[in-house]
Amino acid sequence: MRVAVTGGGGFLGSHLCEALLRRGDEVVCLDDFSTGDPANISPFLGMPGFELVRGDVSRSVEVRGTVDAVAHLASPASPPDYLRRPLETLAVGSRGTENALRLAARHEARFVLASTSEVYGDPEVHPQDETYWGHVNPVGPRSVYDEAKRFAEALTEAYRTNRGTNTGIVRIFNTYGPRMRPHDGRVVSSFVVQALAGEPLTVYGDGKQTRSFCYVDDLVRGILAMLDNDEPGPVNLGNPVELTVMQLARMVLDLTGSQAEIQHHPLPVDDPTRRRPDITRAARRLGWTPDVGIEEGLRRTVEWFASRPADIAAALSA
Ligand code: NAD
Ligand code: UDP
16 A cells, blocks of 8 residues: 555654554655654655655645555644644644545545544543544633544545545544653653653642553554554544553652652643543454553653653753
């Protein structure tokens, strides 16, 4: 296959590019590096099956030659990133998604949208399965991300029903692992960087809010399964093991052997109180379940960050 990956220079996108290349597919990576890092894909530059197209996919998505599949991952994903870039986030969720869908429609290619558990907002149903419509504040600060993704889902569905495009939607739950930016502000990268540096761990609120964390290799296997399938979705992809933020902080302290203290900070507005995926549909329709437990995944993540002390120092001084 020749696969266009928008956002291929980011955390998840670069792992997806790598997995596609490893199994012999060709990859066209489209990225403006607004929240990605060129270092993520620099090892692939010069490989015969890899091509990089630098640019904003909200403006255009142009690819030379044909493509068999489009994976649309371009979008800021970390709350500090999308709160800093609200209009760009709305643009890439709407115009960017339409440009990516047009590319897929033009080539009669499979299209997979990277949607998010944030479409469920602060959920009143627990755990969340795909039939739940969500509880989103349409004018709260997070809405630029949540509503952009909800619109992207609607647009994807409309291309499927009106244009006959072979689309699929995955709703990704919190994912972590190597290549997260040390200063991206997400909870796993923040805690690991803080613990390794012996700085206080910044727990927002009382830390009783929950998330369910999926290791990146598992998640990428799920996206590949969706690319290889005609399943329309939406399909939740995530690891259903649920932790409070305090439990995560303690686990990171244990794994790093850090003596850092825990410091409480105000809870961000509209921060979801709990989140856990029901992954029955992914198991049934894609044959997908995650393999990597939180301790093992965190251990690999800690190891990766620990091998980059200069990045950690730069992140802490930023
Ligand atoms: P990331 O910020 O590391 O990667 C996003 C990539 O998209 C970056 O390389 C960025 O430069 C690129 N990008 C953003 N806007 C662009 C634009 N207009 N034009 C071209 N490129 C652009 O984030 P990530 O964690 O890798 O997330 C990837 C996708 O997965 C996103 O769509 C995100 O919403 C979704 N997702 C991720 C998670 C997670 O936990 N990581 C959870 C739910 C959904
Ligand atoms: N969080 C925290 N400290 C941090 C960063 C995040 O306590 O330094 C909390 C945040 O309030 C949320 C959870 O961790 O309840 C997950 O946050 P993240 O930004 O990683 O993902 P999202 O909110 O998008 O699920």
